[in-house]
Amino acid sequence: MPKSQAVPWTVYDMATVGKIGILSDIHCPYHDDVALRAAVDHLHEHKIDALLLNGDFADFYSISRHEKNPKHRNFLAELEQVQQLLRWLRGEFPDIKIVAKAGNHEERWEKWLWQHAPELSTSPIMGLDNWLALKELGIDLVSEKRIIMAGGLPILHGHEKGNGISSPVNQARGAYMRLHHTVLEGHGHRTSIHSEPDMMGAETVCFSTGCLCDLRPAYAPLNKWNHGAALVSVKETGEFDVENFRISNGKVRTS
Ligand SMILES: [Fe+2]
């Protein structure tokens, strides 16, 4: 039998007991600066111990496979703005662990390389972590669609499940229907929660977090998105509490 080439798919553990701030779908440089500021201020108020950028922190519009407006195609400028965002976040939270998950938008980088520069694509120099100077900023990049664990809470960006999974009514319920497991995810740009007990009374809870990007992008000016982020408190036992907050007109709304 030939040796299997399959690579084990492992989880990434935040290894944090305490408070973890989760910012998802910033889509820099198409972020909403008021919402992002409000989310960061809220995380400061709660003195977070770690920060997770849960995917789509960069938009990478210029290297998307979708049709692009030539007016906005300046990838180097976009890259510089993403670096600026990451430097700003490191400045806001100088002493804590920061982890960045690659969402579908960050994956555009690798896909673009495979398409346009396949011979260079496997060089470590071409890695997104290198181009964004993540090592210098002390930011861990989690790619390959790995699950991130915050105590007992598995976190996904949301694109890992493949296409056609989003629920038109409630994203968290859509995640439940697909995974039948407790999870927190972004990607759908909508705040929602769904809890359901199994036959023996064990509870599963799914959360989807809001986004921190422009709510009226040219490609989808009418949508069901809302601003929001999350604060996860993890106990030593792995038990967790989630504050899945919305942001409306620059104000944090916790219920
Ligand atoms: Fe997104």
Ligand SMILES: [Fe+2]
């Ligand atoms: Fe996404």
